[in-house]
Amino acid sequence: DTAVSQTPKYLVTQMGNDKSIKCEQNLGHDTMYWYKQDSKKFLKIMFSYNNKELIINETVPNRFSPKSPDKAHLNLHINSLELGDSAVYFCASSHPPGRLQETQYFGPGTRLLVL
Amino acid sequence: GESVGLHLPTLSVQEGDNSIINCAYSNSASDYFIWYKQESGKGPQFIIDIRSNMDKRQGQRVTVLLNKTVKHLSLQIAATQPGDSAVYFCAERISGGYNKLIFGAGTRLAVHP
Numbered sequence A: 001d002t003a004v005s006q007t008p009k010y011l012v013t014q015m016g017n018d019k020s021i022k023c024e025q026n027l028g029h030d031t032m033y034w035y036k037q038d039s040k041k042f043l044k045i046m047f048s049y050n051n052k053e054l055i056i057n058e059t060v061p062n063r064f065s066p067k068s069p070d071k072a073h074l075n076l077h078i079n080s081l082e083l084g085d086s087a088v089y090f091c092a093s094s095h096p097p098g099r100l101q102e103t104q105y106f107g108p109g110t111r112l113l114v115l
Numbered sequence B: 001g002e003s004v005g006l007h008l009p010t011l012s013v014q015e016g017d018n019s020i021i022n023c024a025y026s027n028s029a030s031d032y033f034i035w036y037k038q039e040s041g042k043g044p045q046f047i048i049d050i051r052s053n054m055d056k057r058q059g060q061r062v063t064v065l066l067n068k069t070v071k072h073l074s075l076q077i078a079a080t081q082p083g084d085s086a087v088y089f090c091a092e093r094i095s096g097g098y099n100k101l102i103f104g105a106g107t108r109l110a111v112h113p
Helices: none
Strands: A004-007 A010-013 A019-025 A031-037 A043-050 A053-057 A064-070 A073-078 A087-094 A110-114 B010-014 B019-025 B030-038 B045-051 B056-058 B062-067 B072-077 B086-094 B101-103 B107-112
Touching: A004 A087, A010 A019, A019 A031, A019 A087, A019 A110, A031 A073, A043 A064, A043 A073, A043 B101, A073 A087, B010 B019, B019 B030, B019 B086, B019 B107, B030 B062, B030 B072, B045 B056, B045 B062, B045 B072, B072 B086
Parallel strands: A010 A110, B010 B107
Antiparallel strands: A004 A019, A019 A073, A031 A043, A031 A087, A043 A053, A064 A073, A087 A110, B019 B072, B030 B045, B030 B086, B056 B062, B062 B072, B086 B101, B086 B107
């Protein structure tokens, strides 16, 4: 009965590799997000999709490319991984802005370590 | 610029005491505020939220206070329990910003028996 799930939970890879993180939500939400949490636990939004359309795109290197195949999924592909990409990546989902229930619900996180 | 900050990076309390976690936000256009709890190795968990047209909201053992005059937000936890030990984040949402949340740095709450 997991609400927001992410795979994998841990990801260890070499610099220069390409990797993907997957996210799925079963809450019936239209809006999904990707956040990055650094080693100091600072959480910052990267992207947001509403009904498969990109609506938030923060200043993120274009090596990061989100893809939303349908409303329930938002995947994050990262090309040419760098040491600074090491972080915990969280997926979240919510109803669209303007609805009464706009709370964002977070997944368990994917811990990415780039060596 | 955009920033949400916290006064105390670490707060230690005795079990049974009340806890108060403070947060300063910078954007007057923010219309919605949320407190999240993050336990070690887990994702942020929603605790309570408040809209800018309110100054107080209560939940089960938690109360959020909003002072728009000084742009201050606080989370009060009554009868703090060991299970409350976690990092607490406040977040603000700027009106019209597609539900974009700006998070503070986090406060670690340590509850001692």
